[in-house]
Amino acid sequence: MALDGRDPVKIDDALRPAMFDWLCRLGDNALILGHRTSEWCGHGPALEEDIALANTALDLIGHCQMWLGLAAEVEGQGRTADQLAYLRDAMAFRNVKLVELPNGDIGQTIMREFLFDAFHFELLTELSTSPNTRVAEIAAKALKEVAYQLDRASDLVVRLGDGTEESHARMQAALDHLWPYTGEMFTADAVDTAMTEAGIAPDLSDLQTRWTATVKDILDEATLTLPERRFDVHTGGKQGRHTEHLGYLLAEMQFLQRAYPGAEW
C-alpha cells in the first residue's frame, strides 16, 4: 500500500526510470507554469483577472503535487513531492522550455497559457482513460480544471486578438515570440516512446494533430496569423537542457529550503 492508502502503482520495474522522468515532465510543467502564473498575484490588469490568474496558479500547483507525488512513489527512493520541487537543480527539471519563459506582458502570459492549455487538455483527456489507474485518476481530476482554463484562455485570446489595434499587435507579437517553443511539447524522445509503448501515454503526434486544429480555429477567430517559422526551434527542456531563465526561477522558489536545510515550515 502507498502511504495515502491507495493501490501501489503497477508497472514493470524496467519502466520505472522512464516513468519517473515522464511523471516529472507532467509535474514540472504544472509547477513551473503555476509559479510563473502566481507572479501576477496582486499585479493583474483588472481585479477579476488577478483572481482568475491566482486560480489558475492554484490549480496548477495542485496538479504538480499529485504528479510529483506519484513520481516520487514510482522512483521508490523515499523522496516527496516537496523534495522533488525544492531540492532538484535545473538539469533535473523536466518541463518544456515554453513554461519557464518570463511572463512578459499580460498578453504574452495569456497566449502562453492558451498554447500550453490546448496541449495539456488533449494530453489529460487521453490520460484520463489510461489503463494505469493512478495516472488516470490524477488526469481526470486535473482535466476538469484545465478544460476551464483552456476555455478562459481561448476566450481572452479571441477578444484581445480582435480588440484594438494595440491589443491585436501585442497578441500577434506574443504568438510570434512563443511559437518556436511550442514544438517541444510534441517532440517525442525515448521516454515518451517507452510510455506510449507501455500503453500508459498517448502518441504525441495524435495530440499534435488535434492541438493544431484547436490552435488554428482560435487564432483564426482572433484574427491572428499563424507564424510561418518552424515551431520546434527551442527544445531540450524535457531532457533537462533549459533556458537561462529556469535557474533564476529556481533560485527564488527554492531559497528557503536551500538556506535552511531540514527545517520544517
Place this chain on the structure above:
Amino acid sequence: MYAQMIKSESSNDDPQALAEFQARIDRGERIEPKEWMPEGYRKTLIRQIGQHAHSEIVGQLPEGNWITRAPTLERKQILLAKVQDEAGHGLYLYSACETLGVTRDELFEKLHSGAMKYSSIFNYPTLTWADMGAIGWLVDGAAIMNQVPLQRTSYGPYARAMVRICKEESFHQRQGYSIMMKMAQGTPAQKEMAQDALNRFWYPSLMMFGPSDAESVHSTQNMAWKIKINTNDELRQRFVNETVPQAEYLGLTVPDEHLRWNDDKQGYDFSEPDWDEFFEVLKGNGPCNEERLGARRKAWDDGQWFREGLSAYADKQATRRTAAE
C-alpha cells in the same frame, strides 16, 4: 482595522429628514442603496468603504512578495489562496461602494492620485517568511477585531460584505498563527525570525486602529450613524487582550516592557505606538509607500491596453449583433 481616521462629512439636509433617518438607525433598521440617506452619510461611507477596499488590494502586495518563495507546495497554495481572498474582498467592497454612486474606476483613480488612503500597515516591508505568519496572525487579527462589529453596521451592502469577509479573515488568522507556531517551535534561526517579525509588526498592528478618537466629533457622528461601532481605543484594548496570551503560547515576547495585566480593568496595560511614525507613514514617508502605490499604478497602467482591448471587442460584438438582426 483597514479604515483609519475616517472624517465624517456634514450634511446640509432637511433637519426633519435627518431626524427620521437617525430614528431608523436607532431602531436598528438597515439602510439599503435605493433609500434616502443624508449626503454626509453617503460620502462618509464612500470614504470608509473605499479606504477599506483599497487596503485589501494594496494589502495583496506585502504577502504577494513571498508567494514565489513559499517554502513548501502546501504553504505556497495557502498563501496564494489567501492573497486571492484579499482581492475578492476588494471586489465585494468596491461593489458595495458602487451602490453609493461611485464607480470602481473612479475609486482607483483616487487611490492612484493619493486622494484616497489605504491602511498604514501595508507600507511596512515583509522581510522574512515569518512575516507571512505575523501578518496573518496580527494584521488579519486586527482587521477581524474591527470588522466583526461592522457586520452590524447600518448600511446593508457594507454589513453583508463584512459577513462574508469576516469568515475568510478568521481562516487567514489561523493560517498565520500556524506559520508562527511552526517557526516558534522550529530551529533557532526560525524562532529568531518569528520573534523579529513580532517585534516589527507589533506596533504597526496597534496603529491599525488609529489614534485615540474617544473625544473626536467625527467619531461621535459616525457612531451615531452606526458606520463605526466602537472607539479605536476599545478595539485596540480588545486586540491586545486577545493577542498577548497567544504570543505567550508561542513562547514569543511582545516588544513592550510596560505590558502588564491590570486586574482592575481586566485587561492589559500597554505602551502606545509611536504616533509620529504613524502620521509620517500616512503622509507618504513609510518604508514602502512608494513601492506599494507604484506597484498599483504600474499594474493599472500596464493593464490599460488589456482593458481597452476587451471593451473594444465587446463593442464590435454588439455592432455585429445589431447588424445581424
